[in-house]
Amino acid sequence: MAPVISKAHILLIEDDQETAEEIIRDMSDRGYMISHADNGRVGLERARDGHYDLLILDRMLPEVDGLSIIGQLRAEDVRVPVLFLSALNDVDERVRGLKAGGDDYLIKPFVLSELSARVEALLRRPAEPRTTRLRVGPLELDLISREANRDGRPVELLPREFKLLEYLMRHPAQVITRAMLLEDVWNYRFSPQTNLVDVHIGKLRRKVDAPGDFPMIYNIRNVGFVLREPQ
Amino acid sequence: MNLSEIARTTSFRLAMVFACFFAGSSLLLFAFIYWRATVFETNRIDALITEDARTLASENQDAILALINTHVTGDFHRVGYAALFTPDGHRVAGNLERVPPDLPIDGKVHVVRAARTDIPAMGAIDVRLAALRIANGNVLVIGRNGQYMVILREVVVRALTMGAIPAMGLALAAGIFLAWRTQQRLKEVHRAAERIMGGQVHERLPIAGVGPRDELDRLSLLFNGILDETERLLGEIKATGDEIAHDLRTPLTRVRARLERTLKGDMGPEDTRETVGKAIGGLDQALAVITALLRIRELENSKRRRGFTTLDPAAIILLIEELYQPIAETKDIVFTVDIAPVPPMFADRDLLMEAVGNLVDNALKFTPPGGRISLTLGPREDDGATVIRVADSGPGIAAHERDLVFSRFYRSDRTRHLEGTGLGLSLVAAIARLHGLAPRVGDNNPGCVVELVAEGASVARVPAGGIAGA
Numbered sequence A: 001m002a003p004v005i006s007k008a009h010i011l012l013i014e015d016d017q018e019t020a021e022e023i024i025r026d027m028s029d030r031g032y033m034i035s036h037a038d039n040g041r042v043g044l045e046r047a048r049d050g051h052y053d054l055l056i057l058d059r060m061l062p063e064v065d066g067l068s069i070i071g072q073l074r075a076e077d078v079r080v081p082v083l084f085l086s087a088l089n090d091v092d093e094r095v096r097g098l099k100a101g102g103d104d105y106l107i108k109p110f111v112l113s114e115l116s117a118r119v120e121a122l123l124r125r126p127a128e129p130r131t132t133r134l135r136v137g138p139l140e141l142d143l144i145s146r147e148a149n150r151d152g153r154p155v156e157l158l159p160r161e162f163k164l165l166e167y168l169m170r171h172p173a174q175v176i177t178r179a180m181l182l183e184d185v186w187n188y189r190f191s192p193q194t195n196l197v198d199v200h201i202g203k204l205r206r207k208v209d210a211p212g213d214f215p216m217i218y219n220i221r222n223v224g225f226v227l228r229e230p231q
Numbered sequence B: 001m002n003l004s005e006i007a008r009t010t011s012f013r014l015a016m017v018f019a020c021f022f023a024g025s026s027l028l029l030f031a032f033i034y035w036r037a038t039v040f041e042t043n044r045i046d047a048l049i050t051e052d053a054r055t056l057a058s059e060n061q062d063a064i065l066a067l068i069n070t071h072v073t074g075d076f077h078r079v080g081y082a083a084l085f086t087p088d089g090h091r092v093a094g095n096l097e098r099v100p101p102d103l104p105i106d107g108k109v110h111v112v113r114a115a116r117t118d119i120p121a122m123g124a125i126d127v128r129l130a131a132l133r134i135a136n137g138n139v140l141v142i143g144r145n146g147q148y149m150v151i152l153r154e155v156v157v158r159a160l161t162m163g164a165i166p167a168m169g170l171a172l173a174a175g176i177f178l179a180w181r182t183q184q185r186l187k188e189v190h191r192a193a194e195r196i197m198g199g200q201v202h203e204r205l206p207i208a209g210v211g212p213r214d215e216l217d218r219l220s221l222l223f224n225g226i227l228d229e230t231e232r233l234l235g236e237i238k239a240t241g242d243e244i245a246h247d248l249r250t251p252l253t254r255v256r257a258r259l260e261r262t263l264k265g266d267m268g269p270e271d272t273r274e275t276v277g278k279a280i281g282g283l284d285q286a287l288a289v290i291t292a293l294l295r296i297r298e299l300e301n302s303k304r305r306r307g308f309t310t311l312d313p314a315a316i317i318l319l320i321e322e323l324y325q326p327i328a329e330t331k332d333i334v335f336t337v338d339i340a341p342v343p344p345m346f347a348d349r350d351l352l353m354e355a356v357g358n359l360v361d362n363a364l365k366f367t368p369p370g371g372r373i374s375l376t377l378g379p380r381e382d383d384g385a386t387v388i389r390v391a392d393s394g395p396g397i398a399a400h401e402r403d404l405v406f407s408r409f410y411r412s413d414r415t416r417h418l419e420g421t422g423l424g425l426s427l428v429a430a431i432a433r434l435h436g437l438a439p440r441v442g443d444n445n446p447g448c449v450v451e452l453v454a455e456g457a458s459v460a461r462v463p464a465g466g467i468a469g470a
Helices: A017-029 A040-049 A066-075 A091-099 A112-123 A159-170 A178-185 A196-208 B003-007 B010-057 B061-073 B147-197 B215-264 B269-301 B313-330 B349-366 B424-434
Strands: A009-013 A033-037 A054-058 A082-086 A104-107 A133-136 A139-142 A147-150 A153-155 A217-220 A224-227 B080-085 B091-094 B109-114 B125-133 B139-145 B308-311 B334-339 B345-348 B372-379 B386-392 B438-443 B448-453
Touching: A009 A017, A009 A040, A017 A033, A017 A112, A033 A040, A040 A066, A054 A066, A054 A112, A066 A082, A066 A091, A082 A091, A082 A112, A091 A104, A104 A112, A112 A178, A133 A159, A139 A159, A159 A178, A159 A196, A159 A224, A159 B313, A178 A196, A178 A224, A196 A217, A196 B313, B003 B010, B003 B147, B010 B061, B010 B109, B010 B125, B010 B139, B010 B147, B061 B080, B061 B091, B139 B147, B147 B215, B215 B269, B269 B424, B308 B313, B308 B349, B313 B334, B313 B349, B313 B372, B313 B386, B345 B349, B349 B372, B349 B386, B349 B424, B349 B448, B424 B438, B424 B448
Parallel strands: A009 A033, A009 A054, A054 A082, A082 A104, B334 B372
Antiparallel strands: A133 A139, A139 A147, A147 A153, A217 A224, B080 B091, B080 B139, B109 B125, B125 B139, B308 B345, B372 B386, B386 B448, B438 B448
């Protein structure tokens, strides 16, 4: 799958060589440019003067740890988006990471496709969060009247389906993982044993992609879902 | 234990301070008694002397002479002085040579030096004398020497030596004994502490035992409490390690076998992909077990309530309904939600949602198509305690397993063949306990019912009908 954002430059600050290699390989395969620093001090220096589009930052690093790096960068008004990687799974740790200025927090071990989905989401943060109408191809969503239509045909949505579609339309052509949907749409931090997300997406898909329409909502196997313009 | 060691102990030093203090205060006390006794005795004797002098002076010359004679000769202690002198100073009678030159003739008692004529060996000593002039112009001198003061001093000193000095010795001995005893106990504590530091975590500091606890015992009890907690935590760490090892072996063995089979290379690409996919699934399960276990441990040991706010549990129930109703529909299960008004709860929204979601998720997993699941929130009938209840029409949980399902790592027969960590209910129980909710499992005939009951919160409420029934 071709990267949606090509030429985005990512700085990875990670001390474990093997993890770093896997991330670098995966990100390069996806068309990103990626630089690597294996300790906090070097990472901080590079992040300061490099023009990176995104930082992937390990929480625990030699010399200067992840929290201090982000604290210093934010204090110097470096606004680059930061994705934390951490083996620390406490709720407190997560909150601390996000409070320090992190934009997302991924717990080790993670699936590489989850990392890339989150990287893409961070790189394509919606430019206009206060917009009142969303449009992807023939699909239109009115955030004020809470109405959706496809090619002018109204799509009747339940409130929970509306929230889900809004999220997909704010991240068009991006792979969205199940964990992202659970966290961001339902604010639910629990991995269900049931195919909860798939069922919700399935119901939404049946409404959005009517028989005879070009499909817009796709399943990406073992990863998640993507909303694309019909081709 | 040698003496220099004892002398360094706090109890001995304290005993010494007390002994010195006791000695000082005894001296002060005796000095005071001596002073008061002297004053009293002096006053008494002076009164006697003036009284005698007046009585004598009121008699005639012959009677005076006779009385002086009696006074001198009847004085077996040789303390009395009495004499009569003519106006020009010649002695008429008595045991004084002459009127002492510095004794004013005023009827009052003065201390002057005088020698008695009947015992010349005594020489001139300080004597309390009073002189007064009688009717015919003669001078009468009468008095007593200070012998009684000597006696008094002897009595006081003897009392001091017989009482205070043995008492001081006793204090010293007590100090040594106390110091020795404390030292013995401290040595036991030392030895126990050394054994504990040497890795014997079951060892505890000795407690003297009977009677009210002294400060050393209280300190030891405190430390034993800390040791108990430390041992418990050590045990938990070990248990967590054992549990992780136990529950990881199964999925990891499977993963290993699959990868080994793949490595042989005699599979087609499709089979290889599938086998590796399953191996990754096995690893994910292993990771889920670790995550869930650490999560449970974090919740169980958590005293913090940072994410807690006062919230309406109904909102959470509605969110769960919104989340799970579609699955119930696709599985052809009737999912009903009933909400009765309950007081607000002090809870962590995310955690409570996780717990309730977990229960519903579980119920959906076990209930076959065509079944029913109900989620209810409301006050309990008998005492009004808030209850969150999830009931299903699945296979249920056998009676002998109901107490066990909330314990870590217990897998019911009904869950063993299914995927998952087997830790869902343990996680629910941990979250419930953090919220002061009691988890309960019961029979739904058929199926299973799980309740989270806010029992503590119901205490202040009057049970419905409770008054009428009383």
